[in-house]
Amino acid sequence: MNCELAHERIVTAAYGELPDELAHELERHVAACPDCQKEHEKVLALRVVADAHPVAEPPPNLIARAHLRLDETLDTLPPKRWYERLGERILNSFASLQAAPVAALLLAAAGAGAGLLGGYEFALNRAAHAATTARTAVPAGAQVQPALALPELANVAGISSIVRQPNSEIVAVSYNQLVPRHAEGPVDDPAIRQLLMLATEDAASPRVRDDSVALLAAECRTGHGCQPSGIREALMVALRYDRSPRVRQKALEGLEPYVADDVRVRDAVLEAVLSDSDPAIRTAAIGLLDPVDADTSVRQVLYSVSNSDQNSQIRNVSRQVLSRVPEIQ
């Protein structure tokens, strides 16, 4: 160890930052070197002398004053808006990405490569497809005959399959067409009923759902072929899930004759009592439970609703039904 290095290490050692193995080596050197001994003494002396300018604890008044001033300033700052915080988060995420530049570069390169390759493949396929169509539709020397007439293309709902014949440029394309149709017949006609049941699930049109549920409910009320797995099920689905209270109300009316005999219908009505968003439907559903109020699950639901429901009218109606069951009182 030379003296220059020793001088540096003497300072490090004086502040307790020299590793043990280096400290032993330094100790041996200092013991044998009068210059470094002097240096060592001077550094220790500086440590003692420097302590004559001690670190004073900040006066409590200064702390209190500074804190108060900070509070006052912070009070005047407008709170950060949600988009400012969002911006900070995005910037932080970006900064994290910056912290891994190689990974970011690789990711960007991979993304760009995949994009270029995908674009190239797409362009290639498109060009091939265009060439094939042109050759199929336009034989050499013939007049242009499109495979499909334009009015038919407007009715194409989607392509279901594309098969290219082997060793040929002929392609078979299967497609679906949207063609408006009209059906007419009695309500109990199986095809009409099927269409009506399909209409109960038509999410786009509440009016169509309303009409179909009204017709099916009327069929059920009159007992015209209201089979458990057919119309009845459609009405139960409408009661449970339809967004329109009008539709749910009609479905409930259609299910009325089956509450006593069909447990599944009873369960659907109990669900309506407990969780339907419309109080009128809940009240009507409680009214339907009158003939089956001796059923344990019905009593439990009514008891729960009569005690803890937020709607006072629902509580009263359920109490009235319960009051007609002596054993519960």
Add this chain to the structure above:
Amino acid sequence: MGGASREDMSQGQERAQNRAHEMDLIREAQAGSRAAFDVLVRQYEHQVLRLALHLTGSEPDAEDIYQDAFLKAFRYIGNFRFECSFYTWIYRIVTNLCLDQLRRRKTRREDHAVVVDRGGDEIDVLASVSDNRSFSNPARELDRKLLGEKIQAALTKLTPRERMVFELKHYQGLRLRTIGEILNTTEETAKNTLFRATKKLRAQLAELR
């Protein structure tokens, strides 16, 4: 031996709990909670003022640094990414502000040998520190006061960065590694800066020997 290791373990657990609690506070402050930020301020304000006061030797300057540091922390706490401890982060803000102050002073050639209070009156820091040593007496006190002034004068001769490294190592007792983190440099550079600072101080104070 076993008792000591148990004590170490419980201290380690306590530190981990404190760190977890501090991280929760930072996240709350990042979500806009003033109360959480206030707890963080109270946790560090003492150390911030102590450092600023010793470096600047002026209560108004220390108060300004405190104000600017915590305002910056409040404004940019959303950018804190938990890559270092909050302690390092807040010290980084404070040391930067102190370095700016020292650089301004260097250009103005100010030379504060005594602490200045809010009213502009001079306060003798040395006199405010009690001396419990058995040899304490008025003559000795005068010597200490003069010595303190000389040291302050010698410290002002250092570059702001040397002054900062010496302050953080000698007076605040931080590890060189932490000093490197705070000043955005390496431990090795911090060590070299400390070496240069001690060399210059010894040259300045040579007459005292």
